[in-house]
Amino acid sequence: MKKILFAFGNGKADGNGAMKDELGGKGAGLAEMSKAGIPVPPGFTIVTSVCMDYYRNGKKTPKGLDAEQKKFLSGLEKMAGKKLGDSKDPLLVSVRSGAKVSMPGMMDTILNLGLNDQSVTGLAEKTRNERFAWDCYRRFIMMFSDVVFDVPKNEFEQLLHKRKEERGVKNDVDLSATDLKDLAGQFKTHFIGRAKRAFPQDVWEQLCLARDAVFRSWQNPRAIAYRKMNRIPDDMGTAVTVQAMVFGNSGDRSGTGVGFTRDPSTGENRFYGEFLINAQGEDVVAGVRTPEPISALKDKLPKAYEQLHTITKRLEKHYRDIQDFEFTVQDDVLYMLQTRSGKRTGHAAVRIAVEMVKEKLISREEALLRVDPLQLNQLLHPIFDPVKRKEHRLLAKGLNASPGAASGKAVFDAERAVAAAAKGERVLLVRAETCPDDIEGMAAAKGVLTATGGMTSHAAVVGRQMGKPSVVGCSAIRVDEHGAKFSVGGVTVAEGEFVSIDGSTGEVLLGDVPTRDSDILQVLGGHMKPAESPTFQYFETFMKWADGIRTLKVRANADIPRDAKAAMFLGAEGIGLCRTEHMFFAPERLPVVVRMIMATTEEERKVALRELLPFQREDFKGLFETMKGKPVTIRTLDPPLHEFLPKREDLMVAVAVGKDKELNEKLLGRVNELHEFNPMMGLRGCRLGIVFPEITAMQAEAIFEAALDVGGDIMPEIMIPLVGHVNELKNQKEIVVRVAEEVFKRRGRRCKYLVGTMIEVPRAALVADQIAEEAEFFSFGTNDLTQMTFGFSRDDAGKFLLPYVDKKILPVDPFVTIDPQGVGALVKGAVAKGRSVRPNLKVGICGEHGGDAESVIFCHGAGLDYVSCSPYRLPIARLAGAQAVLKERANGKPKKGKRK
């Protein structure tokens, strides 16, 4: 039979620290500590698979478990020298949950189990501390009732509170033994009323009920939600550890506490934690009494403090990572109850990783694997002052689309936002939803708040690209754009009133919560010197290590020099996507663009295009200059033309009510002509350039003129979007080549250039070999590829994607992390087909996935040359790229040189 229980204690253990899968983090830690001679109360652990057996068995104890458990309980009783339920000297135990992955506070624990009406007196006599014994009993009744029988804890607390009022005392510790004995009685009576049975006096029954309750707590809503948020599988189950109690509440030479071997917030290498004298674990967590900082322990229990310090440093060395530990001191004797790798902020993660390398505790490679790439975001985004924030009312919570904190006056219109920002005001753009012509307003605002749209809505995508804090899909707020106000839960916020958003949490706060730029951005902006910021230096060191390992190149999606500058600063090796249409929305250009669209003849259109040409040329010059010879991929016009015109329904209403009738009727006429039922699959991408070849020609002309103006080694990469058939690419390439030759001839100089294509239509991936005959590079547009492979409209998918992820129909939003089986299969197939025709084909990705760590790892595995992402996601991509190499090595793949 498979071994399902593992004992530990007395310097020995059946298991060890590597057995997290079986014993959970806590059980493995206890076994490891016990083996290492660290003082740990003895106990045993029931393995995680039993939890899943429990569920498979219809929430009943799996066969054979009770018998085994009896044996291990005897063993435990021998080690402890006491018997569970003994009426003279009872063994008390804790029954604790503990999964492979730490889920702090999500599952249940029961302390002081083994007490009943008899053993409580035995305990009192044995410890000569009646008050302590009854305190344990009333705690046990409360916790057991809550966890096993769902009798809410606060109902017991009310009785406790009442008694304290009657006694006129403030703290639990001021209650007498008699008070506590009375309370235990009251608690039992209350239990009978709610549970319709007597409080269990059989200690074996207590143990079995507690164990099963811990199994059940694996599936409580809190735990389920936590797993979903952290992408932890549902089928791991929790282990159950039964451990002899030690008592922090047995007097003033006792106490209990938690701590970290380093500061989990900043990463500073200092002993960090807090404790309570004469208390049990839950008192620290409950916050009823304010704990003291760990340094105070030195004075109060100096021997225990020294021992704790020595042991935890030893544990850190042993585990080679920051430790998060729990301890209890009973009558001056220290017991370790738990140790595990400590959770830490992004700032701390980087600092600890760098410092541990310097301390020679870990290797650089290990350091790189210690930081979750997503955490690097925290180093870039402005942060709220944590104290001041508490003074502000939380209005609602939306999706945390683009991290960072931002405050500003609510403005409900992009133009007004631009105007206000120009006057030096801080504004927050609030919209029902954003659209491309809000882009200048978004750029001008400190942050963006929308009522609709998902994690990949326009506001979210642009917000992340701009590094602009954004909360989207905040459905609780009702935005009245015309009335210039929004309301939520009885509060109405009018234009000009201050609102704050935290794009890292999705929170919307009333008023002006002070924020500040992160160090890294202050350095980028020139407001701080690198040497002034330790954070910046840790970050730089860390990222350089990543770059040293990484073989996948990283580029940025950037349309304008400002973005390109940020990209260079954050490590971009080129621009992977310059969206030329973003340049069309600037106020001095939009009227020309509208004229171009309203043109009824090719000639009229060409006149407008000639006016746009110098703008585009200057844009491209700026980019080329900023990128200093690094590759720049420029995509020809992509979006449907109606995006540049007013909305159809607005025009219909305007015409119906007779507003600016002539103008609006004319506009409506054109908008109607351009109207599409599914614009995402309509006249856009290269289809525009094929129907209106003069647009492609103008853009190509601007690119080549800019390249020659800047000179040097500029080699533009011109990218044709939305190609599904090689003939589309051929058609557009012919225009580009023809225009190139015209410009070269006119200028008497040439430059090198590449013409390639987006692979973003499923068909393009399927016939990538044919397309590679013409394309000099591929760039996977995985946003569109995901849309069309799933048939999920990005802008509309919120309605079913949330239920889908909830119902586990999809493991994860495929717009966030690439779908390896569908979209990923197309990507891999296209790379193979493309390179079968053109072995040195350059292949990259420029969808949102380029800034998602898991997707970057996928891209590395798929053999891509580079990923391109928003500038502010570059650190994620750089680290994920390094991790991909390290994971590949761990899986036995040989080292290989950097790709060219």
Place this chain on the structure above:
Amino acid sequence: MKKILFAFGNGKADGNGAMKDELGGKGAGLAEMSKAGIPVPPGFTIVTSVCMDYYRNGKKTPKGLDAEQKKFLSGLEKMAGKKLGDSKDPLLVSVRSGAKVSMPGMMDTILNLGLNDQSVTGLAEKTRNERFAWDCYRRFIMMFSDVVFDVPKNEFEQLLHKRKEERGVKNDVDLSATDLKDLAGQFKTHFIGRAKRAFPQDVWEQLCLARDAVFRSWQNPRAIAYRKMNRIPDDMGTAVTVQAMVFGNSGDRSGTGVGFTRDPSTGENRFYGEFLINAQGEDVVAGVRTPEPISALKDKLPKAYEQLHTITKRLEKHYRDIQDFEFTVQDDVLYMLQTRSGKRTGHAAVRIAVEMVKEKLISREEALLRVDPLQLNQLLHPIFDPVKRKEHRLLAKGLNASPGAASGKAVFDAERAVAAAAKGERVLLVRAETCPDDIEGMAAAKGVLTATGGMTSHAAVVGRQMGKPSVVGCSAIRVDEHGAKFSVGGVTVAEGEFVSIDGSTGEVLLGDVPTRDSDILQVLGGHMKPAESPTFQYFETFMKWADGIRTLKVRANADIPRDAKAAMFLGAEGIGLCRTEHMFFAPERLPVVVRMIMATTEEERKVALRELLPFQREDFKGLFETMKGKPVTIRTLDPPLHEFLPKREDLMVAVAVGKDKELNEKLLGRVNELHEFNPMMGLRGCRLGIVFPEITAMQAEAIFEAALDVGGDIMPEIMIPLVGHVNELKNQKEIVVRVAEEVFKRRGRRCKYLVGTMIEVPRAALVADQIAEEAEFFSFGTNDLTQMTFGFSRDDAGKFLLPYVDKKILPVDPFVTIDPQGVGALVKGAVAKGRSVRPNLKVGICGEHGGDAESVIFCHGAGLDYVSCSPYRLPIARLAGAQAVLKERANGKPKKGKRK
């Protein structure tokens, strides 16, 4: 060196009838006839590849051609016993075009070449017919100038006309030799004025110029358009045949004519044709004189008639197909100038195929390959009376979306169309575009006309499914739905005025052009007995032969018993797609559907669904009963819910102008919630059933209750739409299975059923192996699959698909014929993956492609079990299925048994 010229004449020939690739149809026919001893004027043919060489050579004579041509000209002069340009007895030649595939009238021909100011007198003296000689010369100048120098023919005709006026005569034949001589002079003068050179007198120059002009006519706009329409490749080129002239215009014992060995319109086996005495070929074509029926030739030139009849019958036997021939009689001597397989109508094609089998001229298999499946449509659709039609004004031309002729009063609203039809009026539904709630109106109307939308727009698809004549995308007409009128070219048609449309040609005619049902539909409707209609009998015989060969099964897309009945009549072996949503639009149901959608709670929604249940059950019962145990595939609800509500922009306008404010505001609120930017990729298909499981449950309940009510062997096939991930199917299958068990338990009886899925999202095809774990059958929804694989919105693609096909970016509209490389690759891959998991997986197709012959042949090759198409497309599918087998056999694949 490759042989590029081929001589024929005097019972011999270098080439033969099989060499159409090289000699073109005409050249091969002449060679074959010459070899067979049929009287053919001698000549030689320049092969088609020389035409393409001419283009490759920058429209210059390829090297070596002139030298070879000189040799063959000498050979011809020997056979004819005359020399080109001889001043005493000149040889005259015709220079004719002739591609591999017949392109009647599209390219150029020059007759009477070899005449100049000298030879014309020689001809006059030799023939002792001065009038004839000058007639030939003036004809030659006119034709040569037009074809070689682009001097328009009608400019010469004006001179001719003027001379006739001056002479006070009506017909050309009434002009004297002097008149014609004068005219020749005038023509030459006119030529000098326009061409800025003298009329070529060098006969060798004449010949070379004429030859090159024929090469050039391969690329004239007429020919290009014809090839596009008939999908003829552009790189075949035309052959040039130089042939000694014979003269139908040499007197009253001479004449010229064209004919068919059978009636090309009805297929009747009778000698058919027309001729003119004393005329040249172009006179017949030009329609200046009215030709006489061929039977009259028997009286006028009995010897020639007999000889012609014998020869053409011999040719028909020789070629084993109806022959389209040209002949000339010169002084009682018959010459054959051309023979080729005759073009014929659908009616004729079927009758000729059947009768030729009965005459043992061809085998059944050959007969099946002789009919273009698309032609079978002509047998089903109502037809305009061909004479009466000419009395009506042609208003405009749109896309010929659904064939057949229809006339009716224009009605601009579906409800009014239903009302008028209920009163027994014939109506034609005219809309800017149709949407699903127009469906009852479409059913009630005789035909549908829309201003927008392509060949696969809603109107087109539904029109074809209903077998309803439809002209769509008729952009010339301006539809004013509110004003209930449309206007085009100065004509305004108000509601109630008669309009006629021909869905086979796309023509829109003013007024009420009489039509009649085809025989087949009269039999289907019970208005004619099978025995009364020979057409029906030929059709039945032919289709039965097809069914005997075919291995691919055919099913129909049918939603209601009426369609199912038509499907059974037209050979359906089951229903491949019942769209349940079509049932929701009936007037008594729509309000309930709207209530279901407006429900704000699951409970409210369930109440509405319970009301819909009996309707759906009755619908399904009707289908099961009609199909008599044949398989019926029912798809659960598919379209986005907003399709059942009023349009968003209409509601916005109504609210803005304050119309029915409260109701419209409420509706608008819900419509706004349901609004999607790209509904095709939004909340529809199984996503609806997952978000609102109660809808799937209701539909499943209705299906199982109906199946048990009807009893017998009914085995419903329940099809889940828009699945992209196996978990979606699992989710919906669980509901279906649960409901099935509930119904079976309640009724105390069970029935067999299958649960399968549409494969219409690219991802589904990519992970078809995973999906096949759950799916008991696949049905390819190639409409959506094409949309998403290309990223082409069906409803919007018109804007670029037409330019795409024009610019040859795509060879053909992929919504009409399946794209084998992209969509087809997904289909083939999915079949292989699906069957790898479930070897006996039933696989079909239910997109529009199921009724397209080329696509059906693809499906056969891809190993599908069945195709499902609109009932009226079943004959196409049946024949194409048979042709697929025959083509496979021709390619050497072994015969195989029918698939189960």
